[in-house]
Amino acid sequence: MTPRSPKANSVLVQALGSGIRSTGNGLTDLPLLLRKVMEEEAWRAFVTPRGELVEHERFVDFVTTSPTAGLGATVELLRTIVAADEVTLDLLDRALQRPSHVHRDDDQGDVDNIHIRPSGTSKEAGLRRLRKDRPDLHADVLAGRLSTHSAMVKAGFRKRKISVPVSSAEDAAQAIKRNLEPEQVKELARLLAEDD
Known part of the structure; x- marks a missing residue:
């Protein structure tokens, strides 16, 4: 994918930040918008509404930095927003992983990943x-x-x-028969019949 210009990225970043700060307006659009920001890596370099160029090396910094240089949000909030969208959740997890150039013994590497892994x-x-x-x-x-x-x-x-209802032995037996092979049902019956 061809990198977009920081000025073009600013439209995506501002829309995402505005959506996160809103109190319900557009919340259903946020997973898709977040996905687009991550797929296009618009978070890496963008221009604020005041015309300042902002660059981030790590996605977590973009998330936690105050608006308008970042989202001013938490990783947990983003996870909650995208919980039902497995594709965006997967992209979020990838974005939060330690970049390959960051080593475990770096000063900030482990500390920052403790709460996001x-x-x-x-x-x-x-x-x-x-x-x-x-x-x-x-x-x-x-x-x-x-x-x-x-x-x-x-x-x-x-x-x-499986869940086994305990309202009656018959209900429990039916649930077990539906979910186990006949040999497993026989083995279970044998184990249940054994004296302790």
Whole structure:
């Protein structure tokens, strides 16, 4: 992609910043706008409304810097805004990762990434793991063919779990029969029949 000029980037950056600071107007457009800012890397260099050139090396600096030189937001706010949009969430995770030229022993490298790295079972952590270890399933998630959780189960990174209603033994049995193979149902019955 051909880099856009800082002046052209300013339109995107100002629209995104304005949308984040608004109290509801245009919130549905924010994930798409954020995606465009990240895809075009408009955040790296743009001109403020006062005509000042602003340049950022790291996306997190762009996010946290006060308006109009940045968004004046938090990483968590952006994650909340894009939580339902897996493509934009994945782009956000990529933008927040340490640039390849930053080393772990740099003064600021680890400190800045402590609060922005996803962990555990978050959707963002799942997308990162799939992107790294199963790009085929990662592509299926971004294309909307699989959920992040389903792809993680399919890859063997998470165990498949089911909900079993406990309102009655019959309801529990039906849920188990729907979700387990017949051999597994027999083994479960055997284990349940064993005396402790």
